[in-house]
Amino acid sequence: MMHKLKVRANHTVYIIFAVLSLFSLTLIFNDNIWFDEAYTLSLIQHNYSDIINILKSDMHPPLYFLSLKTFCCIFGYSITATKIFSAIGYIATLFLGCTIIKKHYGSKTSIIYMLTVGAVPMMLYFSVQQRSYSWSIFFVTLCFIESLLFIANKKFHHCILFAIAGLGAAYNHIYALLAVAIIFAFANIYLLIKDRNLFKRIIIADLIMVAGYSFWIIPLLNQTKSASSNFWLSGVEPLSVIVFISGIAVSALVLMKKSNRKLCIIFADVCVMGIQIIGLFVTVFIRPFYIARYSVVILGIFAILVAFGVKDIKPKPSKVICTLLCVVNIGCLVATGLFEYNPSMTNFRERFSSQQSESDTFVYCDSAFGIMSYYYPNNTHLCTYKENWFEAFENVECINKNEIADKVDPNHKIWFVKNELTKMPKCIKSNFKYKKIDSFQCDFNKFDLYLLILK
Template identity: 65%
Template sequence: MKCFKNRYNNLSYIIFTILSLFSISLIFNNNVWFDEAYTLSLIQHNYSEVIEILKSDMHPPLYFISLKFFCEIFGYSIPITKAFSVLGYIATLSLGLTVIKKHFGRKTSTVYMLTVGAIPMSLYFSVQQRSYQWSIFFVTLCFTEALLFLENHGTRHCVIFVITALFAAYNHIYALLAVGVIFIFVNIYAFVKDGKLIKAIILSDISIIIGYFPWIFPLLYQTESASGSFWLKSVEPLSIIVFISGVVISAVILTKKGNRKLPIIFAIISILSIQIIGLIVTAFICPLYIARYSVVVSGIFALLIAFGTKNIKVKFKKSLCILLCVINIICAIATGMFEYNSSMNKFFDRFDKIISPSNTFIYCDSSFGILSYYYPENTHICTYSEPWFVAFDNIECINKNELSNKIPPNDTVWFVKNELTKTPEYIQSNFDLELVDSFKCDFNTFNVYLAKK
């Protein structure tokens, strides 16, 4: 019996190690897309400037100032910034070996870790130079500690619950929404089901309000600003697909009577509420929600699967674990092919032979963030502006009507745009465009034109 337990325990560590290595293997490349280029440019500013710039954008500051501090220790490079996100992924997996295994058992922890890795795009977000992965960690730990507090009444769980909620809220605006839902559930549960928790919950509410108060006014400004200028124009079809998938999985889990308990109900509400709120706001008020924002609750989803399959037959659980292992391998291969994008490397090999530092780039969409990162010595002109563009030090934003006067007559000019972006009339009227090359970056393809006056 003891031998069996040791073997099962070793299996948990093997799974953790392999899944961690999958993520680590993805950092050794030099590919970035617009949002990542924004991150890399932003952290070049000092700490106070980072916070000021973020006040005009839709991001709380914790991830960016933490990443900047990390880079000041280990260096500013793409693998280092990717490694910071990988640490968040490893931390999320490690919950399976620590909190989850201790309180819910080895089998639950194993299914949890395998599900974390098998969630579509999980490895993709694990190396994104964005706040998603650390948001997943903080939201997952916040949920877990809130659940343990409701079940065990432990003061330590309550304290960790509040601290991780604050960390999540300062990391991403949808992580704020996620922990807001968690707090609402905990409050309702305390006042309706367990009066012994009320005093601690009230103190927790006060603590979270005081702790987040410094960012309340920037948040209100960001929300007002985004409502008028956010790039999304309507409900994203993928967000509906993700929501329906969550509803179906939740319904299947709840068909088993033994699953209609606090951990599973709490998880389902936490997962679906953020999507329902996002979809309602997007459909009836202002488009502000896309599917990838729901990734902040992916750790809770992994817990839902682990809780929901806890009491199924051993044979079926083994089959599930084998299936999750296969999906993890497929995800690792697919994400590796995506991250080690040969299209960009081949493009730079060709383009470096014809570009010179004296050339000028002009843009009418977000493509400016990509090539301004790879060619920092060149002149980069963008024909539109947002307040947070100041994060890019080498971008000059001008009025589109001034474009013809801004370009020297004999200068070599490159016009770059997303292939889905319609070429503006003011570009066509000022230049003859000759398509020279194209490259794929993240999920988009960009065209590079030689622009002749």
């Protein structure tokens, strides 16, 4: 009887993995992008050395972009290909559940872990976004698991994998670097207090991490210095506070049970809450530098926290929790699918095709240029402000806003595109007559299209 239950549980693990993987893959067949994704798509068109040089002036480590470029060199440069690459990172995170977690912590823990990964709001959204989040989640989760196994099993290969995964995370996203720093700090302090012999081994992981990341230390310091003065965020994001409060609530529920107050759960809780506490502290007391989506890098650890917290409860409540998680997963798929396949941009482009030609000029005063320059690459695109990392967009010319009237060709149509939240700039009002022609939505942003005529 026990053997049959074990076989059934094993089958369930792989079924859940396959179904949740398929959920993500169903979301790749659309061409809706937002500014950050347009940046990714434009950046990877450059050669490898140019990508690194451009990223040095931005706030991104290079691993994701270099890996994505290599992937696209093999499978082609398209929105679908880049979404697939992100989906693979999400699937790899799920795969940790039916491999390492299942092997060391059992099928039940594996099932709850995977269901929680899929049930976290926005997780499916990040699984196909053309950014480094899905791969950051994978590397941070693997780093945490290997550090936990190293502490528990004392095997040297876990120490090496711990360091390698940490480097993978650190070279993917700056907040993944922070998450890894928390993991390394906790592991070092714990072993220094509890197991001095094992502490000698973890020094090797520390050295691998420091030596491996030394190539990006100077760019990181320069990026941090630059961001301290001109980072785009202006205050505390309300959603980050909501996420923080939700994290406290889940942690409290898990730790309420005395049997859950053990190393693996406390370790996971420190990682989940630590990155949010540090991010919010810096934002409140030093400089706004943290928003809720940056915390997604620890979503895999959050899923482990939940899995460890509920794996030992009685069978009936456990089944209820798993059923609820399955329902939430389906709900997330439906909600994300409706969002990803929003026809607004497609319908706009169909309407606009009869009015637009390649001789037209597009003018911008905000990040709308990233989206439009991708969809209309052969047009002239003029942006009235500049950042160093705009070099990623080869077909966009940054100009002085006072020179805009001299840069446009009055013999062809002039279009002005802006985010609906952006006020109409004075340089447009003073130089042009303008008429709103259309509007459309891309991702979470809505944009207005105006036809400009020189006064």
